[in-house]
Amino acid sequence: xDAFVKxxxxxxxxxxxxxRKLYKYYRTGDPFPPALFIYGQSSTGKASIVREVxxxxxxxxxxAHINAISCYTNKILFEAIARQLEGAKLTQANNYSYDxxxxxxxDFLAVLQQLPRSRSFVIVLEHAERLRDxxxxxxxxxxxxxxxxxxxxxxxxxxxxxxEKFYIKTGLPPIVKLFxxxxxxxxxxxxxxxxxxxxxxxxxxxxNQKSRDWLSAVTREFHSNYVNLFLGTxxxxxxxxxxxxxxxxxxxxxxxxxxxxxxxxxxxxxxLWRNITKTLKxxxxxxxxxxxxxxxxxxxxxxAMTSTFLPQYIELPYYAKYLLxxxxxxSNNATKEDKRLFVKNHGKQRKRMQAVNARAKxxxxxxTKLGPKAFNIDRLLAIFYAILDEKVGLTCNLMAQISTxxxxxxxxxxxxxxxxxxxxxGSVTRLQCTVGLDFIMHVGRMVxxxxxxxxxxxx
Amino acid sequence: xxxPVGTPKRNIQLSNIVEECSNGRRVSRLLELSPKKxxxxxxxxxxxxxxxxxxxxxxxxxxxxxKSTPKSxxxxxxxxxxxxxxxxxxRSAPLGDEANExxxxxxxxxxxxxxxxxxxxxKEYEEIYNFLEGKIYDRVGGCMxxxxxxxxxxxxxxxxxxxxxxxxxEEEHIPKFEFIDINGMRLTEPRQAYVHIHRQLTGKTxxxxxxxxLLNKRFTTKAPRRxxxxxxxxxxxxxxxxxxxVVYNLLNWPTLATAQLIVxxxxxxxxxxxxxxxGKISSRLGLTRLTFQPYNFRQLQExxxxxxxxxxxxxxxxxxxxxRKVAAVSGDARRALDICRRATELADDQARxxxxxxxxxxxxxxxxxxxxxxxxxxxxxxxxxxxEQLFLQAVTAEVTRTGIEECNFLGVYSQLEALAAFSGVSxxxxxxxxxxxxxxxxxxxxxxxxxxxxxxxKILLNISTDDVHFALxxxxxx
Numbered sequence: 001x002d003a004f005v006k007x008x009x010x011x012x013x014x015x016x017x018x019x020r021k022l023y024k025y026y027r028t029g030d031p032f033p034p035a036l037f038i039y040g041q042s043s044t045g046k047a048s049i050v051r052e053v054x055x056x057x058x059x060x061x062x063x064a065h066i067n068a069i070s071c072y073t074n075k076i077l078f079e080a081i082a083r084q085l086e087g088a089k090l091t092q093a094n095n096y097s098y099d100x101x102x103x104x105x106x107d108f109l110a111v112l113q114q115l116p117r118s119r120s121f122v123i124v125l126e127h128a129e130r131l132r133d134x135x136x137x138x139x140x141x142x143x144x145x146x147x148x149x150x151x152x153x154x155x156x157x158x159x160x161x162x163x164e165k166f167y168i169k170t171g172l173p174p175i176v177k178l179f180x181x182x183x184x185x186x187x188x189x190x191x192x193x194x195x196x197x198x199x200x201x202x203x204x205x206x207x208n209q210k211s212r213d214w215l216s217a218v219t220r221e222f223h224s225n226y227v228n229l230f231l232g233t234x235x236x237x238x239x240x241x242x243x244x245x246x247x248x249x250x251x252x253x254x255x256x257x258x259x260x261x262x263x264x265x266x267x268x269x270x271x272l273w274r275n276i277t278k279t280l281k282x283x284x285x286x287x288x289x290x291x292x293x294x295x296x297x298x299x300x301x302x303x304a305m306t307s308t309f310l311p312q313y314i315e316l317p318y319y320a321k322y323l324l325x326x327x328x329x330x331s332n333n334a335t336k337e338d339k340r341l342f343v344k345n346h347g348k349q350r351k352r353m354q355a356v357n358a359r360a361k362x363x364x365x366x367x368t369k370l371g372p373k374a375f376n377i378d379r380l381l382a383i384f385y386a387i388l389d390e391k392v393g394l395t396c397n398l399m400a401q402i403s404t405x406x407x408x409x410x411x412x413x414x415x416x417x418x419x420x421x422x423x424x425x426g427s428v429t430r431l432q433c434t435v436g437l438d439f440i441m442h443v444g445r446m447v448x449x450x451x452x453x454x455x456x457x458x459x
Numbered sequence: 460x461x462x463p464v465g466t467p468k469r470n471i472q473l474s475n476i477v478e479e480c481s482n483g484r485r486v487s488r489l490l491e492l493s494p495k496k497x498x499x500x501x502x503x504x505x506x507x508x509x510x511x512x513x514x515x516x517x518x519x520x521x522x523x524x525x526k527s528t529p530k531s532x533x534x535x536x537x538x539x540x541x542x543x544x545x546x547x548x549x550r551s552a553p554l555g556d557e558a559n560e561x562x563x564x565x566x567x568x569x570x571x572x573x574x575x576x577x578x579x580x581x582k583e584y585e586e587i588y589n590f591l592e593g594k595i596y597d598r599v600g601g602c603m604x605x606x607x608x609x610x611x612x613x614x615x616x617x618x619x620x621x622x623x624x625x626x627x628x629e630e631e632h633i634p635k636f637e638f639i640d641i642n643g644m645r646l647t648e649p650r651q652a653y654v655h656i657h658r659q660l661t662g663k664t665x666x667x668x669x670x671x672x673l674l675n676k677r678f679t680t681k682a683p684r685r686x687x688x689x690x691x692x693x694x695x696x697x698x699x700x701x702x703x704x705v706v707y708n709l710l711n712w713p714t715l716a717t718a719q720l721i722v723x724x725x726x727x728x729x730x731x732x733x734x735x736x737x738g739k740i741s742s743r744l745g746l747t748r749l750t751f752q753p754y755n756f757r758q759l760q761e762x763x764x765x766x767x768x769x770x771x772x773x774x775x776x777x778x779x780x781x782x783r784k785v786a787a788v789s790g791d792a793r794r795a796l797d798i799c800r801r802a803t804e805l806a807d808d809q810a811r812x813x814x815x816x817x818x819x820x821x822x823x824x825x826x827x828x829x830x831x832x833x834x835x836x837x838x839x840x841x842x843x844x845x846x847e848q849l850f851l852q853a854v855t856a857e858v859t860r861t862g863i864e865e866c867n868f869l870g871v872y873s874q875l876e877a878l879a880a881f882s883g884v885s886x887x888x889x890x891x892x893x894x895x896x897x898x899x900x901x902x903x904x905x906x907x908x909x910x911x912x913x914x915x916x917k918i919l920l921n922i923s924t925d926d927v928h929f930a931l932x933x934x935x936x937x
Contacts (some may be wrong), residue, residue: 045874132911163890164893164913165911169909170898171898
């Protein structure tokens, strides 16, 4: 067992306890538990370790790995499991199809009962939370397969939800639960430091042929220093091993650049830290975006991209821009303010204490923070004509632009009239504007229109 | 490349037939009811394959497939033709009957052992008898609707009348007639009624469209030597679908002069024709109605005593207790008989222990009554774990606090924390509490949503709060 756990430990470090438990359940030759529920955050190594432990090499069991998301019907799920347990492969010979039709649980159990009794079987179901959306008998079935088939069979359910979320009205049999904890900081340090060889390899790729001698300065100790510094910045925002490893590779290159140039010696960690902070900040703001190598080093374009990314790339016609602004104003202003904001001669406003108090809002109560409200087409067009200086006819082009904005997902339908009469025949169809304040400010700047002036939140 | 293993349609029909005839009673009746059909003497064990069977197996395609199918395919064909009848396995030897008086009593008290004369149903018997006899004499069709709560002897009385009439017909006091019965509960679909009626008339199994066409032809065309057909439709309400075409046809045929069909329909609810059936159907059903009232305790006592006549194993007070208890609840004769049977079993147990003859006394009946009448939920609560009882108590506390029946998990959990603190046990974490809640839901003591909307799930008590208090009285928690 120790040798086995050590072997797993070399591939997936810091997961000894889980590997030990899985070994006890599946590798000792005892009958399997009917079902095992493994849960933990994403990328804590659940699926990888199960896959490694259940690698069906010399031991006598057959293993089926299924992703429940891909099985959108019973038939696909059952056939995938049966095929993998029988060891059948989809080839040209069988026309890439399974020879039996497994539509019902009955057929599935019949196939399982034909499997050889001498062997043991394991079914691994990833994203098991999808089972709750499938047929109601599936979850209870998978929790008591040995009872139903008489085989030494076990089902491993992998999910990021706790088992409390799986309870159904008709009750479930007991199940063995196994929690996979997140990595601690020290464990993460070890995991990222394990990547030292690949980091060095990447450095050699990027440096030119002649001057390789500076690479000797990049020692393991230097690398561990870097990783420590790296985690100091990133640990607070992200504990996802996959993501951290990716970003660590990205940032190691600019970190080593001054050493290659010879401007800063490898021992001067203080200066190196100052040099890298800017890059780290940029990387921090683009985490989980997987922008690849496009934004190496040069931070300016990236920061510009994150905030004003969309309006720069979406080019709208002139009237569509005004329609979008009108939609934003309709969504983020109260209806009762319309008269004051958009009608030229709206009469004298009396300043009352109540109104002044109501105006002095806290940030949480601002309409722009609470999210957009729904409006109907009439109001959108009224605001559109109020903010547009010129007079244009209500042509079909204009109406088509509204529906195009909906298609582009800049506006959405909140409620559509059931009669199917279209948008125009009443106030049933209500729209909502989905873009943010930054976006609309940018659009307003392009057409020379001050949006803030017309938002009741801002004065 | 790939070949289907047998056509599923055929398999389904095979299983249907075998299942339906698995009770021997039905089969034997089927046999004796269709004597007109010339019965070819076919060897039951080895059905010979007719030559045409190759044609039927063509559908399964492939020479390898035909090797396995002919036997079953030809057998299917024979079953559908009605040449061979479904039978069930026979015991190697009949069970040795004990001479024990209690065993005999138990046999007589069995629900399926219908006596030849039904006590307390003389009036209803008379009414059905007069109706059927008159219609058969006059060679006309007609309808009758019989209603009453379960266990009041509707089917037993009707079949007894039919039996008596057949006896008369055999002795040629009245004209001969054919008897068909269908049960709505035994049909997978209302339209299958045609198939069953046609099978009982001719012995052949057809698709429902064909069966319907043949039946329609039979009932609408004039035939000189037509005999009267009596059709008993049990569980009429199951035959009602949205279009109600089956019920309409069944009740329309008797109105035709050519049909000579008498339909007796049985259902539980008295106002079924007005509530469920369309106007044209309830008008065809007519006003010949008969309602079976639930038995009162004297009648129940009489029924049980009639079955035990000539036996001393039952205490008469015990029978009276059973009759009074059952009459107060439902007036169901089957229930009274079941309780008596359970009491004989208990007495038997005691006799075996003490090795001396025992008569069924009040104590046995009392014990049987508590076994069969006490609510299962109360006993479930009593035998559930301490934490589950605490959780239930938390639910009742939350219901009394808010005054609303429906409470959510958060409120119940805060009550549970308080209750656990009072009784000095450590509080389970919310996940565990949810597990407890799920267990109680599975045994239908609570009604709640699934685990998906975890702490916001709504919880409803499925029994009254008084029952919970009653069940938990003995527990140390209160």
